[in-house]
Structures are given as C-alpha cells and as structure tokens.
Amino acid sequence: MSSRSLAERSPRVRDERAALGTRADIQALRAVAVSLVLIYHLWPNRLTGGFTGVDVFFVISGFLITSHLIGRPPRSGRDLAGFWSRRIRRLLPASLLVLAVTLVASRLVAPETQWAATAKQAGAAALYVVNWLLASDAVDYLAAENSPTPVQHFWSLSVEEQFYIGWPLLILVLVALASRVRRSPTLVVAVGLGAVVAASFAYSVHETVTEPARAYFVTPTRVWELGVGGLLAVLIGKNGFGRGRSVEAVAWPPAARAVLAWTGLAAIVWTAFTYTGATPFPGWHAAVPVLGAAAVIAANAPEAPGSPAGLMAMRPVQWLGDVSYSVYLWHWPLIVLVPYATGSPLGLLDKLTILVASLVLAAWTKRYVEDRFRSPEWGRPLRKSYVLGIAGMAVVVAMAAAQLVEVDRGEDAARRALAAAIADDDPCFGASALAPGVSCPRTTEGPVVPAPAQALKDKSDAYEEVSGGKDCWASAPRFPVTVCEFGDPDAETSVALTGNSHAGQWLPALQEIARARGWRITTYLASQCAAAETEQQFDTADKSGRCSGWVKRVTRRIVTGGYDLVVYTNRISVPSVGNDIAGSQDDYRRGYEKVLSSVRASGVPITVIRDTPAPGTIIPDCLAENASDLTRCSAPRDRWEPAEPVVDAVHDLDDRGIVLADLNDRICRSERCDGAVGGVVVYFDGSHLTATYARTLAPVLERPLMKALARG
Structure with missing residues (x-):
C-alpha cells in the first residue's frame, strides 16, 4: 500500500490539522519522541538510547516557538507579556497538577527517606529551575548515588521554560537591530540565532568533556538544540516578519523531501538503539538526533509515493502526538512510585499497567486541563494568566515547604531518640552486638x-x-x-x-x-x-x-x-x-x-x-x-x-x-x-x-x- 493511500485513510485528521494550523509531521515527531522516552524508562536495556527523545522535543519546541515569534515579532513589553501568557496557559496547568498529585502520592506511598528530596525537587520544578539543582547533585559523588525522585524528569521542562524566557528577548533585540541598521530582519535574526547556537554547541562539547554529569542538565549546554529548531524556522519560513509566518519546507522536489524525512527518522531511531548511558552526552553526539529531528521538520513529508506522510497521519500516531506532553508528565512519577506502592520491583505486568495508565491520565489531562486553559478567555485580561500561574506555583511550593517542615520535625525527634540510645550505654549497641563472645539479638525490625x-x-x-x-x-x-x-x-x-x-x-x-x-x-x-x-x-x-x-x-x-x-x-x-x-x-x-x-x-x-x-x-x-x-x-x-x-x-x-x-x-x-x-x-x-x-x-x-x- 502506498504512502498516499495510507494518508488517505485519515482525511479528517489532515483536515482538522490544517484547520488548527498543526502539522501532522510534527505531531508524529512528538509521538516518536515520547515513545522513545517512555520505552527507555520502562525497558532501559531494550532501548538504551531512548533518552534522545528529549532532544527531539527540544528541536520541536524551538521550531514552533520561533515560528510564532517571527510571525508576530515582539516589539514591546506588552508583546512579550502576551507571548509568555500563552506559554503559561499552555504549560503550567498540567505540570503543576502533576507536581501536586505527585507530592501527595509520594507522601502516601514513598518511604520517609524520599520525602525531603522529592519536596525540594518539586519546589524547584514548580519554579522551573530543577535542572540546576540536579546538575549540582550530579557532580556531588554522594548525592549522585541517591534514589531518583518522581519529579526529576522536570529538568527538561525547566530548560524549555528558561529558553522561553530568554529567546523572545533575543528576537526582540535582533528585530530592533535589523530596523536600526536597515537590514533584512531574516538575515539579522538568522545570524544572531546562529551565533547563539554555535556558542552553545561549543560550550556543550566542552562541558561534556570536562564535566559530563553537569553538562547533561544545565541550560547553556542545551540551548543550541532548541536553537537549531529556531534557526530552521527562520530559514524555511515564508512571508515577512510581522506579516504572518507560513512555515513550510525546504524547496526540494517531493521525492527528495521524502528521502530527507526518512533519513531524519532513521537518525533518531539509530541513536535510540545505539546510544547508551556511556555515550558522552549531550556534546556533539546530540547533533545526530537533533539534526534528525530538524531534517524531518524541514522535509514536511509530502504525500508522495515512498513518503512517511501516510504513517505520520494515522490516527493513533496523531493522538499520541496530541497527548505527548501529558504522557511525559505522568509516566515518570508512576515508574518511581509504583514499586513503593507494591513493595516489589517493576514486573512486566506493572510496566504494562504504567504504560496504559500514562496514556489514560494523559488523555484526561489533555482534555480537561491542557485544552481548557488554552482557551482565549483564560488570557483575558492579560494579568489573569499571570495571577493563576503564580498562584499555582505558590500552591506547589507551599506543599513542598510543608513536606520539608514535616521532615524537619521528624528529624528532631530522631535526633532525640539517637541521643537517648547513645546515653543508654546498651552493651549490644551498634558494632558491640557483633563482638566475640556476646549474645545479642539480631536487629530484624524497627525502630x-x-x-x-x-x-x-x-x-x-x-x-x-x-x-x-x-x-x-x-x-x-x-x-x-x-x-x-x-x-x-x-x-x-x-x-x-x-x-x-x-x-x-x-x-x-x-x-x-x-x-x-x-x-x-x-x-x-x-x-x-x-x-x-x-x-x-x-x-x-x-x-x-x-x-x-x-x-x-x-x-x-x-x-x-x-x-x-x-x-x-x-x-x-x-x-x-x-x-x-x-x-x-x-x-x-x-x-x-x-x-x-x-x-x-x-x-x-x-x-x-x-x-x-x-x-x-x-x-x-x-x-x-x-x-x-x-x-x-x-x-x-x-x-x-x-x-x-x-x-x-x-x-x-x-x-x-x-x-x-x-x-x-x-x-x-x-x-x-x-x-x-x-x-x-x-x-x-x-x-x-x-x-x-x-x-x-x-x-x-x-x-x-x-x-x-x-x-x-
């Protein structure tokens, strides 16, 4: 069956996408990215490089955000406020919901040893700085040995949010500069973004060689990945700055674009199967999935014989792309917390249950949270988005702080118990219990x-x-x-x-x-x-x-x-x-x-x-x-x-x-x-x-x- 006939099996999907301004190939790329991450976290030995799905997400985000920005370039503080308002409504409701639910679930099922770390990271995740906290822990030999928390996957969302703050400011400056020097805004913006991408890539390569644990999380080593998507949006877009931006594809014949799309997909899949935890990353190795994702977007796979467009347009693929953000949010807390709830490591049935639960929760979140808050009325007046966003962040931070207070009180009681045990001068205390000739009971239960x-x-x-x-x-x-x-x-x-x-x-x-x-x-x-x-x-x-x-x-x-x-x-x-x-x-x-x-x-x-x-x-x-x-x-x-x-x-x-x-x-x-x-x-x-x-x-x-x- 040809790619065209496959595509024609879902014409309503294509029509809907066109009406919404959503590209089926990008939705499919999202589906690929979240599938890689999900499979990698559930079966890490089967898909050793599935972590590159995050890099694919970075390219997509950079491309789409830059497309919006150059279609309506910010020229004032109010323009920036409007852009950030839309980002708040798009991202914060779902992420803050998952953080709040995870904090409660962690308190109920995770051991007390996990409460403090989870609370600290959840608070940092609500403020979108958890990647820097994880970077600090990653270079601490002892902290690096700690059990993973159910919110550490928010590191990538923190990188993106920090990008969303700085990138519009950069484009505003570059557009203003183009007007001042009377040069084409496309040229000035392309050169400016290209310089940032090059500098970030060079730093990423350097930091991956000198401090790889830290390099994985920090924003400067990752900006170039989002920047590649942004630069692509500038280079292949149609129309001019401020006159709308119709981003299409490279000006190649359909057959060549189909080959380019397949090549990009192959590059992504190849890294997923060949990269491992030992691969120096991100560094230059990240260029393979990044350029692969950029190739798929640039190709905008045409409906032609041999093209992947038909597969991309299939309903299940498009649906998974739609809910990919919420799937990413929900899957990791489930993976971390389910073993605590069941009292045993994840088995096949557990993993399949998590897979299904992630999809169900994502569908519910997409419909009742993501879509609801994206509607225009939540952005009018402009301050409404900010008030709600700040309030939501404050609630999560307060929940995290309350958890830390409980931990501190528990530690005070534990210190008193330890002091009392030491003062008791028990002949079977600690190593004395194993002294030759003594008969001390084995410690088989707490406290x-x-x-x-x-x-x-x-x-x-x-x-x-x-x-x-x-x-x-x-x-x-x-x-x-x-x-x-x-x-x-x-x-x-x-x-x-x-x-x-x-x-x-x-x-x-x-x-x-x-x-x-x-x-x-x-x-x-x-x-x-x-x-x-x-x-x-x-x-x-x-x-x-x-x-x-x-x-x-x-x-x-x-x-x-x-x-x-x-x-x-x-x-x-x-x-x-x-x-x-x-x-x-x-x-x-x-x-x-x-x-x-x-x-x-x-x-x-x-x-x-x-x-x-x-x-x-x-x-x-x-x-x-x-x-x-x-x-x-x-x-x-x-x-x-x-x-x-x-x-x-x-x-x-x-x-x-x-x-x-x-x-x-x-x-x-x-x-x-x-x-x-x-x-x-x-x-x-x-x-x-x-x-x-x-x-x-x-x-x-x-x-x-x-x-x-x-x-x-």
Missing part, C-alpha cells in the same frame, strides 16, 4: 537509630553540610589538595587520614579515639579518587590525570608532614584505565604498594583499614520501606564484601610498620551482612558507614592504631 531519614545525613564532619562550612574533599574536576584538622591542635601525637570517601567514613571513629588520647587528626581526602599510584578511569582524561596528580602531591605532603601515624584506606570507585573493576585488581595492588612504600620510606607507621562491605543499594531507603522486616535489607557477606587488593599489597610488602586492620567482622556476621546492626543503621547510602555506626567501631579500631604506633 532503628538514626531513623532512616536522618541516617541519610549521618555523615562525618568532613562533609560541608555536617560541619557547617568545612568541606574536606578534593573533588573533580581539579582535585586540589584539601586539608582539614580535627582534635587537639597542640597534641603531641599527629595522625594523617588519607584515601577517598571510604577513608572519610572513619573520621568519626578516629575523632572518638583522638578525644580520649589527645591526638590531632589531619585529613587528606578525595571524592572517588583512590590514594593509589594507579591510572584511574574517570569520565574524562583530564580528571584521570588530575586524580593521579592529587595522589602524588598528597603522598609528598604526608611524607614530609612529620606525622606519627598514617591511617590509609580506599574504595575502588572507578576502574583502572582500560579495565573494568574486576580487571583492575592487580593495577590497584601495585598502586597501593607504591604509595605505602613511599610513606614507609620516611619511617612513618601505617594502619591500613580493609575496605568495608558495600550493599550497592540505598540502605536507609530499604529500612524505611521494610520497617517490620529489616532482614530484607541484608545479603550474603560475599556479595557485599569487595575484592580488596590492598590486603595483598600489605602482605607483599611484609613490613612490620604496616598494620592491617580488618574490622568487617564487626560490620557483618560470618555469613551475612545486615543494613542495621545492634539497632543502628550501618550505611547512610549504598556503601558508606553512618557516623553513628563508625563511632561504635572506635574501640575496635583503636587496637591496630596503637599497635602501629608502638612499632613506629
């Missing part, structure tokens, strides 16, 4: 201390948010040498603690010992970068090189620092260059040996702490979800306990001045590890000890420290 929501924040004083301003971490991308001191500044015994975040987790235990013995502790800590002379594979070569530089500089500082003892431990967070984690063990063993040998050459004794078990799942979340059966937050010890090449390094060096401390028998039982031991939450995330549990390990850690000091 536990710190309470799970508080446990997320129960970190050492090395963290800025705990110490109230002192950030003790050398972080990517620069990895500067960062030094912090704790304990008695005039102490006779000086101890250096060095390594990555799994060294930092021992600071609370060291502080307990230091208080009792009058020591001074100096920290040399890095985020992710292990203190090993090993080429470590970060997401950019520059970070790898700077990590190596940090190791060498810190080793020199420790060797010349006059310390009485060095406490050394690391987690293998990234593989060695060219390997996976399993294949990196020998590289790390040799790297550990080099650092330990350098320190020992100065005569300083070393206590090497074997790395601690790592669950890999957020333990406070698990405990909050399973308060009546905490055994669901446990696993065989050999599954959590990592391979530890530093043990082999210590044995190979065979130096009496290096004492190996293996405290894992006080974290796990002989065969099994639990998320809570002795009534205490063991981890504040998926691998790091809570400060409370670390303190209960102080008596056990003290013995190998004193042994090493005696040998020094």
Whole structure:
C-alpha cells in the first residue's frame, strides 16, 4: 500500500490539522519522541538510547516557538507579556497538577527517606529551575548515588521554560537591530540565532568533556538544540516578519523531501538503539538526533509515493502526538512510585499497567486541563494568566515547604531518640552486638537509630553540610589538595587520614579515639579518587590525570608532614584505565604498594583499614520501606564484601610498620551482612558507614592504631 493511500485513510485528521494550523509531521515527531522516552524508562536495556527523545522535543519546541515569534515579532513589553501568557496557559496547568498529585502520592506511598528530596525537587520544578539543582547533585559523588525522585524528569521542562524566557528577548533585540541598521530582519535574526547556537554547541562539547554529569542538565549546554529548531524556522519560513509566518519546507522536489524525512527518522531511531548511558552526552553526539529531528521538520513529508506522510497521519500516531506532553508528565512519577506502592520491583505486568495508565491520565489531562486553559478567555485580561500561574506555583511550593517542615520535625525527634540510645550505654549497641563472645539479638525490625531519614545525613564532619562550612574533599574536576584538622591542635601525637570517601567514613571513629588520647587528626581526602599510584578511569582524561596528580602531591605532603601515624584506606570507585573493576585488581595492588612504600620510606607507621562491605543499594531507603522486616535489607557477606587488593599489597610488602586492620567482622556476621546492626543503621547510602555506626567501631579500631604506633 502506498504512502498516499495510507494518508488517505485519515482525511479528517489532515483536515482538522490544517484547520488548527498543526502539522501532522510534527505531531508524529512528538509521538516518536515520547515513545522513545517512555520505552527507555520502562525497558532501559531494550532501548538504551531512548533518552534522545528529549532532544527531539527540544528541536520541536524551538521550531514552533520561533515560528510564532517571527510571525508576530515582539516589539514591546506588552508583546512579550502576551507571548509568555500563552506559554503559561499552555504549560503550567498540567505540570503543576502533576507536581501536586505527585507530592501527595509520594507522601502516601514513598518511604520517609524520599520525602525531603522529592519536596525540594518539586519546589524547584514548580519554579522551573530543577535542572540546576540536579546538575549540582550530579557532580556531588554522594548525592549522585541517591534514589531518583518522581519529579526529576522536570529538568527538561525547566530548560524549555528558561529558553522561553530568554529567546523572545533575543528576537526582540535582533528585530530592533535589523530596523536600526536597515537590514533584512531574516538575515539579522538568522545570524544572531546562529551565533547563539554555535556558542552553545561549543560550550556543550566542552562541558561534556570536562564535566559530563553537569553538562547533561544545565541550560547553556542545551540551548543550541532548541536553537537549531529556531534557526530552521527562520530559514524555511515564508512571508515577512510581522506579516504572518507560513512555515513550510525546504524547496526540494517531493521525492527528495521524502528521502530527507526518512533519513531524519532513521537518525533518531539509530541513536535510540545505539546510544547508551556511556555515550558522552549531550556534546556533539546530540547533533545526530537533533539534526534528525530538524531534517524531518524541514522535509514536511509530502504525500508522495515512498513518503512517511501516510504513517505520520494515522490516527493513533496523531493522538499520541496530541497527548505527548501529558504522557511525559505522568509516566515518570508512576515508574518511581509504583514499586513503593507494591513493595516489589517493576514486573512486566506493572510496566504494562504504567504504560496504559500514562496514556489514560494523559488523555484526561489533555482534555480537561491542557485544552481548557488554552482557551482565549483564560488570557483575558492579560494579568489573569499571570495571577493563576503564580498562584499555582505558590500552591506547589507551599506543599513542598510543608513536606520539608514535616521532615524537619521528624528529624528532631530522631535526633532525640539517637541521643537517648547513645546515653543508654546498651552493651549490644551498634558494632558491640557483633563482638566475640556476646549474645545479642539480631536487629530484624524497627525502630532503628538514626531513623532512616536522618541516617541519610549521618555523615562525618568532613562533609560541608555536617560541619557547617568545612568541606574536606578534593573533588573533580581539579582535585586540589584539601586539608582539614580535627582534635587537639597542640597534641603531641599527629595522625594523617588519607584515601577517598571510604577513608572519610572513619573520621568519626578516629575523632572518638583522638578525644580520649589527645591526638590531632589531619585529613587528606578525595571524592572517588583512590590514594593509589594507579591510572584511574574517570569520565574524562583530564580528571584521570588530575586524580593521579592529587595522589602524588598528597603522598609528598604526608611524607614530609612529620606525622606519627598514617591511617590509609580506599574504595575502588572507578576502574583502572582500560579495565573494568574486576580487571583492575592487580593495577590497584601495585598502586597501593607504591604509595605505602613511599610513606614507609620516611619511617612513618601505617594502619591500613580493609575496605568495608558495600550493599550497592540505598540502605536507609530499604529500612524505611521494610520497617517490620529489616532482614530484607541484608545479603550474603560475599556479595557485599569487595575484592580488596590492598590486603595483598600489605602482605607483599611484609613490613612490620604496616598494620592491617580488618574490622568487617564487626560490620557483618560470618555469613551475612545486615543494613542495621545492634539497632543502628550501618550505611547512610549504598556503601558508606553512618557516623553513628563508625563511632561504635572506635574501640575496635583503636587496637591496630596503637599497635602501629608502638612499632613506629
């Protein structure tokens, strides 16, 4: 059957689209974009690059918005206010509804550990700045490990809203400039937009290389994608500025336009199947789906033999394009919250149910929310849209703030409970429950201390948010040498603690010992970068090189620092260059040996702490979800306990001045590890000890420290 005959099966759809000024090919492109995102989120291993659907949406938005703006270019503040009023009515009612419903649903079914993060992101999403919050979290190693919230997909909507604020201002300036210099507005606007696109693209490529986690979310790395759509609207439009804008297609023969449309679709689908989470993105890789989407729009697929126009005009495709915005809004909260409601990971039936529910909710939202508020009466008088938009945003922000107040009150109660538990001096508290010869019951149900929501924040004083301003971490991308001191500044015994975040987790235990013995502790800590002379594979070569530089500089500082003892431990967070984690063990063993040998050459004794078990799942979340059966937050010890090449390094060096401390028998039982031991939450995330549990390990850690000091 030809494309033309396929198209003719739905003539009423085409007639309706023409009457509404809506292009069937763009609606179809929306359908493709939301399908990619939906399938990717439900079946990420089947469509590894489905996240590129968002980039397709960006191009569409840039094209349509610019088409409106150049058809009626803004020339005054009132013109801008009218444009933004239409955007408010188009986007805010549905998005604010979903945010409000999600906040309520999250409070009802999600564990208490998720309430604060969801509330913060929902408030930021209501103000359309959540992409910047997520960018900040993305470059925070520990925050990046947090469970996803049901509103984080609003990052792309935030990018678009910020674009909608700045883009009209840019076009207003360019149109005014064209009038002043008496040049064609098409030329001036095209040059101006082209310059912005080029600058944003260059920045995107640079930022993706230097800080890819942040680059994914921030607006400057994404503006060029919307700008490509905007530039296309200028280049292929008909008529003049201010005389209406009839945007059609490239002036090619129908057969060539059909080929162009198929090529664009193929490019989009190719990225969906070949890109993965390891693809540097956005950067230049985003150009493939972006240009693919631009090609489809530029082609405006004609009804000709071999054209995709017939498929695009089919009713189901057009309907999905119509509801794509609401589908995007609803699908992610369902994906995140359904497992909490059912108490189990998503199965096939759950995913199919979410798929259907997303479509049903989207249809309802489109009809009763989107379409209703788009009607002209909601924009008259002009201030009406703004009053309603601000009121809606205020309601969501207030709901988020109320949730944060509840979390704060819960944390106050949790702190009092923790203080009482510590004061109780229970012989089975924390790590003491696993001491040899004692008989303490296994912690199988709550309550536990710190309470799970508080446990997320129960970190050492090395963290800025705990110490109230002192950030003790050398972080990517620069990895500067960062030094912090704790304990008695005039102490006779000086101890250096060095390594990555799994060294930092021992600071609370060291502080307990230091208080009792009058020591001074100096920290040399890095985020992710292990203190090993090993080429470590970060997401950019520059970070790898700077990590190596940090190791060498810190080793020199420790060797010349006059310390009485060095406490050394690391987690293998990234593989060695060219390997996976399993294949990196020998590289790390040799790297550990080099650092330990350098320190020992100065005569300083070393206590090497074997790395601690790592669950890999957020333990406070698990405990909050399973308060009546905490055994669901446990696993065989050999599954959590990592391979530890530093043990082999210590044995190979065979130096009496290096004492190996293996405290894992006080974290796990002989065969099994639990998320809570002795009534205490063991981890504040998926691998790091809570400060409370670390303190209960102080008596056990003290013995190998004193042994090493005696040998020094």
